[in-house]
Amino acid sequence: MSRRALTLLLAGLLVLALGVVGAFRPVPYVVLSPGPTENTIGDVEKKPVISIKGRETYPTSGSLSLVTVAYQGGPAAQIDLLTALRGWIDPTVAVVPEETIFAPNSDPGQVEEENAVEMTNSQDSATAAALTELKIPYEMVVTIVSTEKGKPAEGKLRKDDQITAVDGKPAKDVDVVADMVKAHKPGEDVVFTIARGKDKLDVTVRTVADPEGQSLVGVRMQAMYKFPFDVDINVGDVGGPSAGLMFSLGILDKLTPGELTGGKQIAGTGTIDPKGEVGPIGGIPQKMVGARDAGATVFLTPPDNCAEAMKSVPDGLRLVKADTLHDAVLALDALRNGQGNVPACAAG
Template sequence: MGRRASTLTFAAAVVVLLTAIAALLPVPYVVLMPGPTSNTLGSVEGQGEVISVSGRKTYPTSGHLQLLTVSVRGGPGARMDLFDAVRGWLDSADAVVPRESVYPEGQTREQARQLNAEEMAASQSNATTAALHYLEIPMDVVVQAVLKDAPAEGVVRAGDVIVAVDGEAVADPEAVRAAISAHEPGDTVVVTVERGGERLRLTLKTVDGGGGRAMIGVTPSARVRAPLKVDIKLEDVGGPSAGMMFALGLIDKLTPGELTGGAFVAGTGTISEQGEVGPIGGIQQKLVGARRAGATVFLAPAANCADTRGAVPDGLRVVKVASLEEAVTALDTLREGDAAKVAALPSCA
């Protein structure tokens, strides 16, 4: 072999070696993939019912109200190289995105797990509150926390049930906040609470909580009123995006008839205590996961509509919703089957 050929062979070997080394180096990306799905009307093996209710009459359900998840490859504590990224780019169901768009810089695996667990717990609480408000089932408004050095400190206690503000009954945390913030800072407000079987009228002077908004320093929260008990559980799933489907599942269990009419419906979306449906991440992967699971209808947050374009699998109808009420109305319309009304349902198309 001549010197020129030897040089070219050596150079080619070096290029191959360097390429292999570069491909094995970590890259700052993660891959989003369709994750496991669960029926909020059903059970999970080894865990029992996803939504269980006691203390109030429940009704048979059928069909699916399927919540969806996104699996992530390459998160905190996990290694992803160029080969992993290329595999993700080649799979149309996956998305390769910068790691910092999913995980804040420096976040550890344990911090990510804890945040996901907290968001899931909040979504379950919000879903319960939104569903019971929709069904006009009364809840208690309790003091979740009292801020240090606030007017309420030493007067109001965590666990107090707020019955009224300035003599007007309050039915939810938002009503408490609105009644207090209707005052000017420095005004006096009377909060009626139940504590240990007693009803107390507590007089407090408001302060400026920022921007001229009056506050007394309590964090109100909704709590299911006994004897009703609602338990939502789903292990190994985190984040806030199952909120709407939890709320729909609870409504279906607490009302006569079957919300889905036996159909396979999937969906995603955060939920507020007031029933507002908010956007989520990874909707393209959830669309794929829904169709793979067998769904024919997909309830999508209105704010995510633009993200669904060009990503809807064949055989899946996407209906956009912005509130829990809109989601229930859409399911009622689909179940009743009036062709004109079904055709008029808002779509992301």
């Protein structure tokens, strides 16, 4: 073999070796793919997803399915370049920069804790929204789950403190408390009125700026409710807040005579607050694929996700816009009765 041929061969082998090594190097991306669906009026692992005790319930039919997004990657287990490349050529998945899913320098344990808190909040908000729709009264109090190490609230506010007011104004829910803190400039004081056991205290905490320049004190909060009967939701390892709308519909279906779905396979997504307002979520293309693969023909969609959903809706899946829980109930009533006045998503 000539020296030139040998040089070319060695160079080719070196390029190949570098390519193989590079293909398995970790990259800061996350692959999003369709995750499992769960019928909120059905069972998971032989247990009802929604169990209600202390109140009369009624038979249901069809499905009201929550949808999820599975992901590969993240701070704890970065994917390699080859996995990212496979994702880029698969139309049913998305490959996104890691920072769009996880906060910079986020701790995996903290992410799991936040997802668990968001899921618990979502379930409670869903129950509250269903009871609000049915005009059944309940009580709510904002409770501190934990304080962040090194932040101003550490050592001043405690786990299980109940926030009753901020700067003298009632703490109506978690979002209201967060907004009242953000209304301050970084470096200003916030006065929390709290119930700690049998004591009522005013605690002053100075705000600091988050990476976006908004004020925070470093607390994780959760709305704690006192409902007139027990509602237990069992979804296994699913985390995050995006199943709120479907939880509410499942609770409503069980608490009211008649069958909300009319036997249809309904899926959907969206956060929900105690008033029944539906909020946007992420991963809508992957969630629609998962819904259609599970047999759904109707997909309840938050209004702020409609434009994105219209760009990639799978064949055979009808998008129904759900601004509120009440609107979603009216839409399902219309579908069940064969009426045409069902709010649809429109391309943005």
